[in-house]
Amino acid sequence: MQTTLTQEEPFEGRTSTELAVGCFTIGTLFFILFLTLKDTSFVLIIGFIFMIMALFLNAIMFCHLLYHFYIFPQQRKYIGIKIIILLSNIPAAFLYYSFLNTQKLL
Numbered sequence: 001m002q003t004t005l006t007q008e009e010p011f012e013g014r015t016s017t018e019l020a021v022g023c024f025t026i027g028t029l030f031f032i033l034f035l036t037l038k039d040t041s042f043v044l045i046i047g048f049i050f051m052i053m054a055l056f057l058n059a060i061m062f063c064h065l066l067y068h069f070y071i072f073p074q075q076r077k078y079i080g081i082k083i084i085i086l087l088s089n090i091p092a093a094f095l096y097y098s099f100l101n102t103q104k105l106l
Contacts (some may be wrong), residue, residue: 011075013082023054031096085088
């Protein structure tokens with residue numbers, strides 16, 4: 001019986017966590033600015049541009065994580081947690097969006 005050792009680099013998912021936390025923080029700041037300012041048109045325009053850029057960057061990072069999830073089967077639990085952290089921005093964005101829609105109706 002022959003055993004072969006493969007030297008694999010450990011996957012470092014720090015960038016994906018920083019991206020998720022950064023997008024959540026900036027999105028929350030835009031939400032707070034929207035709630036506190038009288039003229040919100042500027043915040044909505046900049047917030048929409050940020051949302052498009054964040055969606056693009058998060059989609060790229062999601063594809064990157066899925067690729068590494070496939071090629072590093074030994075680290076799937078770690079990479080899966082990074083994917084969940086990245087996707088956790090979706091419920092927060094939906095909550096902010098639904099709150100803004102109810103504010104618009106009042």
